Amino acid sequence: MRALFVFCEGRHDVLFTQRCLGALGSYQFFGKSIRELPTPLGDAPVEHDGDKSYIARRIARARVGTSTLQTAAHPARPVFESVLTKTTPSTETTPSTKTIVVLLRAHGDSTAEANLELLRELGDLLVIPRWDIREYAVAFLFDADGSLDQRLERFRRKYAEIMNSAEPIDHDQWVPGTLGARGIGLHVFHDPSRRAGTLDEELERIVRQQLPDKIVAATAFIDGAKDPSDPVSVSEASRLKAVVTAAGQFSHPGDPLSRLLADRERLPRDVFSRSPLGQRLVDFLGRAPWSAD
Numbered sequence: 001m002r003a004l005f006v007f008c009e010g011r012h013d014v015l016f017t018q019r020c021l022g023a024l025g026s027y028q029f030f031g032k033s034i035r036e037l038p039t040p041l042g043d044a045p046v047e048h049d050g051d052k053s054y055i056a057r058r059i060a061r062a063r064v065g066t067s068t069l070q071t072a073a074h075p076a077r078p079v080f081e082s083v084l085t086k087t088t089p090s091t092e093t094t095p096s097t098k099t100i101v102v103l104l105r106a107h108g109d110s111t112a113e114a115n116l117e118l119l120r121e122l123g124d125l126l127v128i129p130r131w132d133i134r135e136y137a138v139a140f141l142f143d144a145d146g147s148l149d150q151r152l153e154r155f156r157r158k159y160a161e162i163m164n165s166a167e168p169i170d171h172d173q174w175v176p177g178t179l180g181a182r183g184i185g186l187h188v189f190h191d192p193s194r195r196a197g198t199l200d201e202e203l204e205r206i207v208r209q210q211l212p213d214k215i216v217a218a219t220a221f222i223d224g225a226k227d228p229s230d231p232v233s234v235s236e237a238s239r240l241k242a243v244v245t246a247a248g249q250f251s252h253p254g255d256p257l258s259r260l261l262a263d264r265e266r267l268p269r270d271v272f273s274r275s276p277l278g279q280r281l282v283d284f285l286g287r288a289p290w291s292a293d
Contacts, residue, residue: 001038001097001098001099001100001132001133001134002097002098002099002100002133002134002135002136002137002288002290003038003041003099003100003101003102003126003133003135003136003137004099004100004101004102004136004137004138004139004285004288005102005104005119005122005136005137005138005139006101006102006103006104006138006139006140006141006285007078007104007106007115007138007139007140007141008081008103008104008105008106008141009105009106009107009108009141009142009143010105010107011081011105011256011258012199012200012203012241012257012258012261013105013141013199014081014082014103014104014105015258015261015262016199016202016203016261016272016278016281017103017141017281018082018084018103019261019262019267019269019272019278020272020275020278020279020281020282021084021101021282021285022084022269022272023269023270023272023273023278024272024273024278024279024282025086025282025285025286026086027084027085027086027101028084028085028086029082029083029084030082030083030084030085030100034053034055034056035053035056037053037055037083037100038100038131038132038133039051039053039130039131039132039133040053040054040125040126040128040131040132040133041053041054041055041083041102041133042055043056044130044131054121054122054125055080058080058118058121059075062075062076076114077104077105077106077107077111077114078104078105078106078107078111078114078115078118079104079105079106080102080103080104081103081104081105082102082103083100083101083102083103084100084101084103085098085099085100085101086098086099086100086101087099097290100133101285104118108142109154109158112158112159115159116159116161116162119138119162119179119181120179122136122179123178123179123180123181124179126180127180135182135290135291136180136181136182137174137177137181137182137183137184137185137288137289137290138162138177138181138183138184138185139184139185139186139187139284139285139288140155140159140184140185140186140187141187141188141189141281142155142186142187142188142189143188143189143190143197143198143199143200143237144188144189144190144195144196144197144198145196145197145198145235145237146196147195147196148171148188148190148195148196149195151188151190152168152169152170152171152186152188155169155186156168156169159184161178162177162178162179162181162184163175163176163177163178163184164176164177164178169184169186170186171186171187171188171190172186172187172188172280172284173185173186174287174288174289176289182288182289182290182291183288183289185284185285185287185288187280187281187284187285189202189277197237198237198240199277200237200240200241200244201236201237201240202275202277202278203240203244203257203261204240204243204244206267206271206272206275207244207247207248207260207267209271210266210267210268210271211247211250211266214247214248214250215243215244215247217247218243218244218246218247218249219243221246222239222242222243222246223239226239226242241257244257244260245257245260247260248260248263251263251266
């Protein structure tokens with residue numbers, strides 16, 4: 001079995017990736033308990049030494065007793081958020097393969113060391129041959145924000161230890177990995193014409209396409225009420241995030257944007273299947289360098 005660990009900046013990135021993999025990659029959401037995940041992410045059977053789930057052990061060792069209630073309610077990143085699975089049937093020349101995609105909410109540059117710590121632990125664990133997971137790869141999804149070039153430079157510098165390549169990694173590229181990983185991939189959300197931008201631009205386009213009246217009303221509200229000193233005025237990404245969140249309030253009052261992105265009635269499957277950015281993302285993840293490739 002193959003495992004692809006995908007580190008996303010935030011909850012919106014997780015949901016966008018999850019929905020695109022379902023709509024465009026034929027992946028199925030894994031809705032069972034943690035212990036039923038493939039080992040070592042889930043529990044090993046008692047007859048196989050009864051090893052406890054890595055995810056469960058990681059959650060259990062969090063020092064919540066010394067935290068405030070507010071801190072304990074929001075676990076330190078990276079957080080295991082979602083798992084999807086896909087089985088590719090055998091052909092005359094290739095055997096059947098099962099792939100799981102593990103989506104992690106990892107925030108941005110500030111959590112690089114925490115992300116690396118988790119990957120070191122997984123690297124030490126996954127070299128043990130008895131697990132269901134026999135090989136793994138790691139992908140990172142980031143916004144370019146103001147500059148794609150600056151984003152690439154920061155990633156290359158902060159994650160150098162997990163890449164085994166003489167050439168620097170680029171957007172939409174896979175390179176050989178260390179720590180036992182088959183490959184390390186990087187995909188940066190941006191507008192190619194500007195070499196800058198964020199996923200929020202695509203989310204606004206999707207919601208505008210599906211809920212045009214709500215976006216028009218939300219845009220008028222945000223643009224009409226914001227002051228130059230408001231955080232929403234700091235960047236276009238902040239403004240778009242506020243607009244799409246406001247558009248979601250008509251169906252999910254008081255809830256965050258993530259509720260709208262997960263709403264299969266307001267944003268049905270075909271909305272994501274028509275997303276050019278989603279197609280590029282799924283194509284990128286589909287090029288992970290497995291041993292059979």
